[in-house]
Amino acid sequence: MTTIRLPASQQPGTVLGASPHVAESADAYRATGGYDDATGPEELLAHLAASGLRGRGGAGFPAAVKLRSVRHGGGCPVVVANGEEGEPGSAKDRWLLRARPHLVLDGLVRAAAVTGAVRGFVYLSDPAAGESVRRALAEHPPPLPVEVVETDHTYVAGEETAVVRRIDGGPALPTAKPPRPFERGVGGAPTLVSNVETLARIALTAARPGQRRAIARSTLVTLSGGPAAPVLTEVPYGIPLRTLAARHGSPDAAGALMGGLFGGLVDAHALDLPLEPDALGSAGTALGCGAIHFLTPDGCPVTTAADAASHLAAESARQCGVCVSGTAAVGKALYGLAAGTAGPDTADNLHRWSQGLRGRGACGLLDAAAGIAGSLLRSFPGLVRSHLAAPCPVCADAAPADGRHRLTVAVPQVAGACPRPARVPAPPPAASPTTIPLPALKGTP
Template sequence: MTLIHMAPGRSAPVLGPTPNQVESLACYLSRGGYRSDVGPAELLARAEAVDLRGHGGAGFPTAVKLRAVRDGVGTPVVVANGEEGEPGSVKDRWLLRARPHLVLDGLIRAARITGADRAYVYLSDAAAERGVRAALAERDPGLPVYVVRTEPAYVAGEESAVVRCIDGGPALPKAKPPRVFEHGVGGAPTLVSNVETLARLALLALPVPSAGGSGAGGSALLTLSGTAGAAVLTERQFGVTLRQLAVIQGTFDPSAVLMGGLFGGLLPPDALDLPLDRTRLAEGGTGLGCGAIRFLAPDECPVSVAADAVDYLSVESSRQCGVCVSGTRALRDTLVALADGRCDADGVVKLARWAQGLPGRGACGLLDAAARLAGTLLAGFPHLVEAQRRSPCPVCAATPPDAGRRLRVPVPVPATDTSRPSRSTPACVG
């Protein structure tokens, strides 16, 4: 079960005032949604002014992406990317289930900024698909919006895989260049944007101050998980520390932190005072990624978690790149040997070499994530690695790799919102 946690007295513009309910069109309109007061040029300027960045993983400046697609050759296409491949993240599926109008509003505004003549919502979750289709049936978006559903996979949300699937092919990454902003869906310049990013773009169009307009760029949806407490979906302002987030999730003395889904690697306990800040996290050798953070309990072993995470990545490899297949397999087998107390000094040397040499050699970020997991384990937990090289770990023996099943987090299920506006009562809270 995943709980939704609202910070008392703090703004949560994307979660909204009623995150446990599906937001109806009536509610969204009553909160200022779909208003036409703000034109494309002004909205683009607002996105740049607040330094709105992508919330799917890379954190690229949204205004830069919008301009690149707008200025490309041909009529652009825009895509809301809701395929959530990270096993520890639930925010995108929740957002499409609970607040589909907010995402569609942002998608339509992105189309206006870029001059796109059609849009797509790309996802793999059946409940999210139903929510989006119901929202489209409630209100004409003003341009063709197509819903494309794929099978869930770690690599299916990579932007070139998104384009490839929409064009009728498999949801697998392609070699670059060209990038999708140059040559995407049907050969057109294409914006592929995470659904949370588009939600925040829509919030920037609200009156300021408003329920979200002034804080759209200053917070992030986070999926917090760990064995010491229930998983939590929350929205927090940048600047909160990892230690404070651990307390919210219920892990009071973490032995390690698995950051940014699987892409941010493992952090030792002395990193818990790092703030949720993109620059500070990068300086600490990690990143926010998709906002999924797992806190390891005091009795959990980082070696076991690293082995399980890389096992998951090995299973999820698209098998297109030989270096990815062989690299993830070698990393997994060596980490499993380390967990079993069978890894010699040469194995540790190989892990270090692979952690340095493998990133950037695959068509997508999967191999990079596996290499970073190994590298951050060696860098952050050297004494633990040396101890486990010499003797088996009972915790690792009790929790062998299982293709990342322990890392998966269930999506909160919002209740249907049946409220309607009337003259005597307000339509919605907030």
Template sequence: MTAIRLPTTRSPGSVLGAAPGVTESAEAYRATGGHAGTTDPDALLRHLDASGLRGRGGACFPAAVKLRAVRDRGGAPVVVANGEEGEPGSVKDRWLLRARPHLVLDGLAHAAAITGAVRGYVYLSDPEAGASVRRALAEREPHLPVEVVETDHTYVAGEESAVVRRIDGGPALPTTKPPRPFERGVGGAPTLVSNVETLARIALTAAHPGLRRTIARSTLVTLSGGHSEPVLAEVPYGVPLRTLAAWHGTPAPGGALMGGLFGGLVDGRALDLPLEPDALAAAGTALGCGAIRFLAAGACPVATAADAVGHLAAESTRQCGVCVSGTAAIRDT
């Protein structure tokens, strides 16, 4: 069971909200300022540009750039809240959909207003999250038609072209690119596929534009490993990884597996790096989805790497010979 740790100082810009163990109702969401934020889509896009908000799905791509790319394609765009987190060790997206569905749906509505989208989807694999989103949709005014699409939980099911393919009725497997979803996505329309935490931070920025920088430079992390239970927390950029390890309960880790599997293994020297996308990228690793698994002192990094490669081999889409044969060969070495 993953524990939830609230920030020491509570802020209206926190995605964890006031009662993280309870599913937030529409009434509770409105009472904290929900649905009452910036109404001008152009103004909100400027706030997102100025804040430097990056996507939280793994690649850390600038959110405003992605929104603008879909908007500028014209036509009748589609927006998708992507809640299918395939990276091992990550729980933040399903937690947001379970506990704060109105925050995510509000962000989806703002994204639709910015891009000119006429319909939306919430894409997920967790049945409890799906039930929570459906209840939330029944509680709110249907300004934007939104459909919940469920898929099987796999490593690749959350990749954006796999999301589009599944919504269109196919398997949740990636397709060749180009075209990318912003060019041709669901039903052939320009499509924004946005991680649910990204959308939650868009909604918070709309409600609290004065906190835009704080909202953009805080992130959810799932901390695990060692002998302590996993923890979901919201932390500001810049905190050293070593501080997070001590806070989690792994005070002297030998290294870490970063971003689920996205950021790879780092040794103990990297633990003095700050939790900040550019600093991590410069060091050859990545924050990814925010899942960080600390290796207890004395743990074998080779065994950890072998487990990771084994998982990748088992989760191969089997659409590319290099992946099918190469990943399995590395696993069996």
């Protein structure tokens, strides 16, 4: 079970709050300054711009810029709290909706005031989170209509165009871009699709504008990997990855899978990097949703890469032929590498796909698969060569063909979150890597 670790110096302006294991009531939230109207929309927007707050859904786009884009889009804007957590190694968004729904709804209402939105939605797939949000709406009705929209959990269901498509009554599948939701979203209106942690930090900034910089430069992270239980905690930007590994119980980590599945693999030397979006981006990796899976010294990064590629192949929306064939081919190659059955051209193929598959799908899933392949070659080239020379006993013991569960993190327990039986979505169509040919990639090796 995932545990929650409070920061060493607990400040009032934190997303975790003082009692993260208990669902927060409206009265408890108001007692900490929530739902206060002291900070108006114009002032709040100025604070957000000055703080440099970035979105916490994965892309890290500046929150103030996104708000302004919707505000100036014309018509009657819509705001959406996106709580659909597709990354298997992340638990923060579902916990936040279960434990602190008022913080998220406060942020949603303030985003609506800034953009001029006339209605809002909370979008999620976790039934317990849905019940918690509905109870919060009944406890403190917002000044605009807010509807809870549930969807089946998939990797791509939280992509912003998939969110809009589902709210409009269609399937939760990405669409071609442009237009982006800020241009034409729900019902054709300019739409803000904002991650729930982003909205929580907007609400905290409104309540404590004097702490705006600290609020913007702190983030929730989900730490997993190795024998230690997964941990959800809140940390400031700039903390070394190696310090996070030690706090998690992985002081001898051999590297990490960063940003859920999107940041790729990094080796042990990269653990000296600070947890800061620009620094990580310059090093070829990403903070993403804040999920970090540490690699154990007695494990094998090839197994982790194969697990990640398998998850992506199974979660393909199967709308883009290049995504279906590309993710399947990457997954098959990485499993062959782990199983000791890879051919001599495997490394060359992985390199070619890592370069040529990026940007060719409707969403970022194919980019993530390409990133997994490229980061393995870049961070662990010696391991790739040794796997091509002889089977790896570590990979054999890990049974990589059954390993998708190793990347999955459970939500921390929250007392009073009103769980209800979860719906079991239909499994996605099985990928067929042996029968789907990979299209030729122009301009690649």
